[in-house]
Amino acid sequence: MIPVTTFAGKKVALFGLGGSGLATARALVAGGAEVVAWDDNPDSIAKAAAAGIPTGDLRGIDWPAQAAFVLSPGVPLTHPRPHWSVDLARAAGLEIIGDIELFVRERRAHAPDCPFIAITGTNGKSTTTALIAHILRTSGRDTQLGGNIGTALLTLDPPKARRYYVVECSSYQIDLAPTLNPTAGLLLNLTPDHLDRHGTMQHYADIKERLVAGSRTAIIGIDDSFSSLIADRVERAGVRVRRISKRNPLAEGLYAEGSRIIEAQGGTAAAFADLAGMDTLKGSHNAQNAAAAIATCLAVGVGAEEIRAGLRSFPGLKHRMQPVGRRAQVVFINDSKATNAEAAAPALSSYDRIYWIAGGLPKEGGIASLAPLFPRIVKAYLIGEAAPAFAATLGEQVPYEISGTLERAVVHAAADAAADGGDSAVMLSPACASFDQYKNFEVRGDAFVSHVAALDGVTMLVETKKGD
Numbered sequence: 001m002i003p004v005t006t007f008a009g010k011k012v013a014l015f016g017l018g019g020s021g022l023a024t025a026r027a028l029v030a031g032g033a034e035v036v037a038w039d040d041n042p043d044s045i046a047k048a049a050a051a052g053i054p055t056g057d058l059r060g061i062d063w064p065a066q067a068a069f070v071l072s073p074g075v076p077l078t079h080p081r082p083h084w085s086v087d088l089a090r091a092a093g094l095e096i097i098g099d100i101e102l103f104v105r106e107r108r109a110h111a112p113d114c115p116f117i118a119i120t121g122t123n124g125k126s127t128t129t130a131l132i133a134h135i136l137r138t139s140g141r142d143t144q145l146g147g148n149i150g151t152a153l154l155t156l157d158p159p160k161a162r163r164y165y166v167v168e169c170s171s172y173q174i175d176l177a178p179t180l181n182p183t184a185g186l187l188l189n190l191t192p193d194h195l196d197r198h199g200t201m202q203h204y205a206d207i208k209e210r211l212v213a214g215s216r217t218a219i220i221g222i223d224d225s226f227s228s229l230i231a232d233r234v235e236r237a238g239v240r241v242r243r244i245s246k247r248n249p250l251a252e253g254l255y256a257e258g259s260r261i262i263e264a265q266g267g268t269a270a271a272f273a274d275l276a277g278m279d280t281l282k283g284s285h286n287a288q289n290a291a292a293a294i295a296t297c298l299a300v301g302v303g304a305e306e307i308r309a310g311l312r313s314f315p316g317l318k319h320r321m322q323p324v325g326r327r328a329q330v331v332f333i334n335d336s337k338a339t340n341a342e343a344a345a346p347a348l349s350s351y352d353r354i355y356w357i358a359g360g361l362p363k364e365g366g367i368a369s370l371a372p373l374f375p376r377i378v379k380a381y382l383i384g385e386a387a388p389a390f391a392a393t394l395g396e397q398v399p400y401e402i403s404g405t406l407e408r409a410v411v412h413a414a415a416d417a418a419a420d421g422g423d424s425a426v427m428l429s430p431a432c433a434s435f436d437q438y439k440n441f442e443v444r445g446d447a448f449v450s451h452v453a454a455l456d457g458v459t460m461l462v463e464t465k466k467g468d
Contacts, residue, residue, distance in 0.1 A: 001027055002154045006105045008032030011065050013058055013094075015085040016072020017044040023152035024070060024099045025053045036061055038085070058085050063092035073098055073172035079199045098176030100169060103153050105179070111159035115300045118147075118180065119292075120169045120211050121188025121221065125149075127317045128188060128289040129168040131281075135297050135310030136164050148173060164300070171207045178210075184299040185215030186292055190226040205230065215239060217299040219292055223247050242295045246288035254295050256287035261294060273308050279323040279331065280316030283350035315462070319445035321347045325458045330417040332452045335429035336445030341369045344431040348373040353424040355379055355413040357406065360432030360444070362386035367393050367431050374398050378424065379416055381409035385436045406437070406444070410451040426452075 004027045014025050017039040025037045025048060038058045039045050049055050069089035076083050077096065089096050107116060119129045126149050133145040144156040147167035157163065167182075174180060190205050205226040212218035212230065217240045222228040235241040243253035254263050259276040262269050272294060275281045281290050290311060297307050316322045318334075325332040333351070338344040340363040348354060348370060358367065359382045366389055380400040382390050387402050394400050403409035406428070413426045428448045430441075438444040453464045 001030055002103060002106055002156060002158045004028045004031035004033060004102050004106060004154070006031070006102070006109055007067060010034065010067035011036070012068055012070055013037075013061060013063070013066045013085075013089070014070040014072075015039065015058060015083070016075045017041070017048045017053075018072060018074060020099055020152040020154075021072035022048055022051065022053070023155050024072070024102065026051065027099075027102065027154035028070070029053060058088065063088055063094065066092070066094055069094045069096050070102070071096055071098055071176055073170060073176060077172070077175055078203075095178070096176065097178070098173055099153050100147070100167070100173045100177040100180060103159075103165075103167075104177060104181060107159040107165075108179075108181075111161055111163070114159050114161055115164045115184075116182045117164070117166045117184045117186070117296055117300060118169050118182035118211055118215070119167070119186045119188070119296075120171070120174060120208055121186070122191045124188045124285060124289050124292075125168050127286065127320055128186065128292050129166055130317045131289060131293040131310075131314055132296055133166040134314050135293060135302060135307055136166065138310045138313055139302055139306035141302075169211060171204060174211050175207050179214070180211055181214045181216075182211070183215070184217045184219060184296045185212040186219045186296050187212045187227055187230065188221045188288065188292055190224050190230075201226070209234070212241075213237065213239065217242060219244060219295045219299065221245065221288060221292065222250075223288070242299065244288065244291040244295055246284045246291065254291040256284060256291060259287070261287065261291050263294075272304070273311055275311070278311065278314070280314050280321070281311065282321065283346050285346045286321070286350075318462075319441060321350065322445075322462070324449050324462045325452045325455075325460045327414070327418065327455065327458045329421070329423045330414070331425050332414075332448075332458070333425050333427040333429070334445045334448050335427060336434070336441045336448060338429045338431060339363070339433050339441055341365060341367050341431045344429040345370060345373065347427060347429045348376060351425040351427065352376055353378050353420070353422060355381065355417045355424060355426045357381045357383065357403075357409045357413060357426070357428045357448075358430050358432070359383040359386040359390055360430045360434050360438075361436040362389055362432055366390065370431070371397070378420065379413070381413050383409050383430075383437070384432060386432050390431075406447055407451050410448065410455070414452075414455050 011034045014037040036056045136143040142163045146153040148170040149168040220231040245255040260271045261273045263272040319337040322334040335347040381403040434444040
């Protein structure tokens with residue numbers, strides 16, 4: 001845990017007692033703050049009280065006496081309208097901050113020079129965050145990984161010299177971190193997302209810009225117009241900028257050329273790394289992720305050979321284009337995190353012959369947008385509620401069967417791929433939510449791994465739970 005000592009002896013109001021909110025409350029209490037916490041969910045309040053967190057309805061507190069208001073990132077700050085607690089805090093003139101800002105202040109107070117890498121963007125954040133942390137760890141550096149990737153930031157070890165922090169930041173978290181100042185700040189890309197919480201695309205982009213604007217070195221993907229303009233603005237403001245691209249050569253920066261990542265600097269360009277044969281970094285989207293990770297690691301002093309070794313040994317992000325097993329020329333891919341068509345497209349575009357397991361609880365739009373990728377699909381195995389609608393979309397373009405269950409789909413797809421005899425992938429990339437058959441995409445992905453492990457002759461590339 002990182003005790004939040006910067007509010008020791010001060011009154012702090014907190015709203016939102018989910019996973020990160022509860023961790024934040026504990027960190028504030030551990031640091032000596034006088035906390036009063038609340039939530040709209042009575043179960044969350046009861047859980048916090050059982051953990052020793054002082055609770056009380058924020059409608060009845062002395063707001064002007066509070067030093068700050070700490071808001072969980074999942075609670076609306078501006079759109080569609082501010083949460084009632086935000087209105088009360090603003091009426092009292094309080095600063096409204098989140099867990100990222102608390103970390104930033106602790107780092108500034110206790111270890112201002114410890115390397116801090118912050119990653120944001122619409123797509124690719126988690127893979128890039130995990131890849132950067134993997135490179136740092138395999139090079140022998142003390143590395144802490146957290147933030148929006150799933151580990152609450154304030155549950156990590158406290159800041160100290162030469163301890164590296166790799167933190168995935170959502171737009172919600174950045175909006176609550178006014179003094180965010182990473183050593184290296186990374187903006188991968190921007191496409192319309194979360195506009196229900198930010199109102200407009202421009203406001204969403206403005207929030208993302210804050211992360212790189214406060215960085216010592218900003219690494220920015222320039223393949224979309226919003227990010228390209230941000231790179232120009234922050235560079236004019238005096239920030240050192242390293243540009244990356246998965247589409248176009250750059251005079252300065254890192255860019256993808258096929259499977260190679262090219263570094264251009266000082267008028268010369270040379271291949272820094274070749275991703276060919278790295279199953280966990282297949283596809284143009286992963287070329288961008290790799291270029292971003294390389295640029296970021298170079299910015300914090302990691303050596304070129306250390307970076308290349310980390311790329312080669314990267315195991316992939318669990319449930320995201322994750323190779324989990326192999327039998328002869330067939331690789332089994334867990335892409336359970338692909339819960340809509342847009343998210344499934346990168347995996348489908350990365351393999352030439354696919355035995356595709358898809359379906360679940362359907363999202364609006366179905367899979368019609370994936371039609372350009374249908375020629376890559378040898379056969380589809382449809383599961384869950386979406387199966388009839390997906391079958392109608394596939395029509396006569398792609399052979400399919402209604403498998404119904406994931407287990408049956410794995411068995412049938414594996415048998416067909418084996419009979420094919422060539423290089424191919426049995427891929428779970430559902431383009432659907434999991435909730436018709438599984439609690440979440442993680443449980444669905446774990447079930448896929450278990451079913452693959454039960455097949456004869458498969459060499460597993462990941463660990464499976466005992467008894468699976």
